[in-house]
Amino acid sequence: MERSRLGRYWHLVTFVVAVVAVVLQFAVILRGHTIIDTDVAAAPLGEQVRRFFCYFTIQSNILCAVATGIIVFRRTEGPLFRVLRLASLIGITVTGIVAAIALQPSPSYTASQLLCDRLLHIAVPVLVVVGWVAFGPRGYVGRADVLPALAWPVVWVVATLGLRPVTGWVPYPFLNPDRVGVGGVVVACVVITALFLALAALIVWADPRLRANGREPVTS
Template sequence: MTKPVLGRYWHTVTFVVAVVALVLQLALILSGDNILDSTAAAGRAEQVRRYFSYFTIQSNFLVAVSMFLILRDRTDNQLFRVVRLASLVGITVTGIVAFVALPPSPNYTTGSLVCDRLLHIVVPALTFIGWVAFGPRDRVRREDLLPALIWPVGWLVATLALGPVVDWYPYPFLNVSQIGVGRTLLNCVLIAALFLGLAGTALWADRRLDSARATMDA
């Protein structure tokens, strides 16, 4: 099996896993089987709204979109490059934060636990490994860095603005009511720095990997 064919299979699996995990998680919420925030007695509509508010959900959705564009060979435009970079950085942050600071809730049902591991571990691993091993290469450019950061920065701003209104924050490290404004803002700065650092690393690594491939093919 050639590398391009293997890469296509890999990206297909990544797309399928991301979509299945997203749909299954939403189906569990709609069926009442899963409560994303077990500390709040939220109604079904609020639970659905919270579902779409999670950074994990949005980053997995962007991964699915970027995989779809790759499989459809729609990669020769800035829209793809920005979505691909944003999804790569976002899903990497998702995996890192989940591994370091967000263990699965002991209140999860079996279905919820499966979704949690797929969204937080499996999809991040598949995406990162697929990018390193199969590319596509030369899809990270300097002019794409700032556009790719619009989504995560916008998510942070929207989360902090909406939090006091609905009295809910998707993650404890952004919960102003519990940790205070100063600590929250510090966490936001650290998160933004992590995003920028990962995006810059992706730019550097993409060029190095492209050069390595060119050397091997020479």
């Protein structure tokens, strides 16, 4: 099988897994279960839905689904895809790293909760990163895309912390000053920011070097 076709199939599988993971997690939330936040089940339905879309994990998986869908359907031209591609790569990599370090699944998870957790935090990150390394497409990320791509996580952090005094809720325990203290939240934000910047620099540096023959969309 030629490389471009194999790459397209890989991205198609990634797209399907990301969509299924998000939809399944949404169904689990609506059934009154949760992955991280023990207060979700007690919240009104509208608040459950709002909180669901506030999770960085959910947002990064959605961005990956959109980005890989664009690749599969051959709509990769234009600056919007460049920014989306870089943002999704950074976001899903951070999701996988943070989940491995700070968000271990609870032993009390049901089968559906554990499945969602593993799809969102392991399967999609691995598929996206391996797909980028092995198949590209190349030439769609550059230095000019870094600041626009990082605007999303910056806005997410500011909105998450800014809304806490109003809602009394944050999506992750390491951003909750009641659990880790204000200093702990500051340290977490600094570490995550450094991780974002390091990953952005690594991706921009590595992308043209993974295959020296330049722009090589897998769908061409």
